[in-house]
Amino acid sequence: MSDLGRRRPRxxxxxxxxxxxxxxxxxxxxxxxxxxxxxxxxxxxAVHYADKxxxxxxxxxxxxxxxxxxxxxxxxKGLSLSLVVGMCASLVSSVIGLAFGVSSALLGGKFDRxxxxxxDCCMGLPHLVLLILISYMLGRGVRGVLIGVALTHWPELxxxxxxxxxxxxxxxxxxxxxxxxxxxxxxxxxxxxPHVVPVYIVGLVLLFPHAIMxxxxxxxxxxGLPAETPAIGVILSEAMRHIATGKWWLALFPxxxxxxxxxxxDVIGENLKKLLNPDxxxx
Numbered sequence: 001m002s003d004l005g006r007r008r009p010r011x012x013x014x015x016x017x018x019x020x021x022x023x024x025x026x027x028x029x030x031x032x033x034x035x036x037x038x039x040x041x042x043x044x045x046a047v048h049y050a051d052k053x054x055x056x057x058x059x060x061x062x063x064x065x066x067x068x069x070x071x072x073x074x075x076x077k078g079l080s081l082s083l084v085v086g087m088c089a090s091l092v093s094s095v096i097g098l099a100f101g102v103s104s105a106l107l108g109g110k111f112d113r114x115x116x117x118x119x120d121c122c123m124g125l126p127h128l129v130l131l132i133l134i135s136y137m138l139g140r141g142v143r144g145v146l147i148g149v150a151l152t153h154w155p156e157l158x159x160x161x162x163x164x165x166x167x168x169x170x171x172x173x174x175x176x177x178x179x180x181x182x183x184x185x186x187x188x189x190x191x192x193x194p195h196v197v198p199v200y201i202v203g204l205v206l207l208f209p210h211a212i213m214x215x216x217x218x219x220x221x222x223x224g225l226p227a228e229t230p231a232i233g234v235i236l237s238e239a240m241r242h243i244a245t246g247k248w249w250l251a252l253f254p255x256x257x258x259x260x261x262x263x264x265x266d267v268i269g270e271n272l273k274k275l276l277n278p279d280x281x282x283x
Contacts (some may be wrong), residue, residue, distance in 0.1 A: 019271040026035065026264040030083065033261070037080020044073040045230065053242075056249050063249035064257050066242060071235075073251065075257050078232040081225075083261065085214035089149035093211070094204040097154035101161025102196065105169060106188055115162075119155040129150060131214055132223045145224045149211045157203040164199050198276040206269035209262040216258055233257050 056063040104115040122130070126139035130152050135144035168174060169192070177187050195216035218224040219233025227234055232254050239250035 001009050016275065019275050022274075023268050023271050026267050030261060030264055033076060033257075034083050037077045037083075040073060040080070045069045045077060056253075062253040063247075065235075065238065065250055071253060074230050074235060075232070075254050077230045078235050078254065079261055081190065081230065081258050082212050082215055082232050082258070085215050085225075086149070086208055089146050089215070090204060090207040090211045092146075092150035093153040094157055094200065096150070097157030097203070098161055098196075098200050100154065101158040102165055102188065102192070104158070105162045105165035106192075115158065119158055122152060122155045125220055128214065128217060131218050132221065135223050137217055140223055141226060145218065148218070149214055152214075153207055153211060157207065158202075160203055160222050161196055161199060164196055165192055168195055180235050180270055202229055202269055202273045202276060205265065205272060208269075209265040210256070212265070213262055 024207055046069065048064070051060065051064045051068040052066060054060050054064035054068070060070055060072065065071055065074070100115050100118075104112045131148045134148035134151060138144035138147055174187060174191050182190070194260060215224060216231070216233040216236070219231050220237045222237070224233055225231045227237075235254045236251060236258075239247070239254065243251050
C-alpha cells in the first residue's frame with residue numbers, strides 16, 4: 001500500500017485532542033448553568049397560579065409546577081445552587097484529605113494509625129446516614145449540608161494521596177535529597193507535593209458529583225436545604241406529591257439535569273486522569 005493510502009485523514013482527532021475536547025464541552029455546559037443560575041432573577045420562576053400544572057410546551061419548556069412556576073428556570077437555579085454547595089464542600093473536603101494523606105504518610109507511627117482509624121470509622125458507617133446525622137445536628141440548611149458533605153468525603157482521597165506519598169517517599173531522588181541535608185518540610189514541599197498535585201486535582205473533580213448527589217439526596221429527604229430554596233432536591237421532593245396524578249414533567253426534567261451534571265463531572269475527572277496519567281487509560 002502506498003504512503004498516501006496509509007496516511008490518516010486530516011480531520012481525524014488524536015486521543016489527547018479528543019480528551020481535551022470532551023473536558024471543554026463538559027466544562028462549558030457546567031459553567032454556563034452555574035453562571036446562568038447565579039444571574040437568574042427570582043421573577044423568572046415567580047408564582048403564576050393561572051398556569052398551574054401547565055405541561056411542557058412553547059411557553060414553559062419544562063412545564064410548570066403546582067404554583068405555576070417555570071420549571072426550566074427553577075431547574076437552572078436549583079442546579080446552580082447544587083453546584084455551589086457541592087463545589088464548596090468538595091474543596092474543603094479535598095483540603096482535609098490532602099493534609100491528612102500527606103502528613104499521615106510522612107509522619108507515620110501513631111499519627112498514621114490515627115488517620116487510618118478515622119478513615120475506617122468514617123467509611124464504615126453508611127454515608128447517607130452519617131450525612132443526615134451531621135446535617136441535623138447542625139440545624140440543617142446550607143451550613144449543615146456544607147459541613148456534613150465536607151466532613152464525610154475526605155477518606156477516599158486521603159487513602160489515595162497517602163498511597164501516592166508512600167510510593168514517592170521511597171523514590172531514589174527523595175532519598176538523595178534527604179542525604180543532601182534537606183529537611184522533611186523541604187523534601188515534602190519541593191519533591192513530593194508537585195507529584196501529588198495531579199492526583200489531588202483528579203480526586204477533587206471526582207468529589208464534585210458525589211457531593212452534588214448527596215446534597216440533593218439529603219435535601220430530598222428533608223434534612224438539607226429549606227423547602228423555600230429552589231434546589232434540585234426540593235424540586236424533586238415536591239414532585240413526588242404530584243407524580244401519581246400524571247405530572248411526570250415535575251420529576252423527569254430536574255432528575256435529568258441532575259444526572260447530566262453528575263455524568264459530566266465524572267467525564268471531566270476521568271479524562272483529566274487520562275491526560276495527567278496516560279498509563280491509567282491503558283488496559
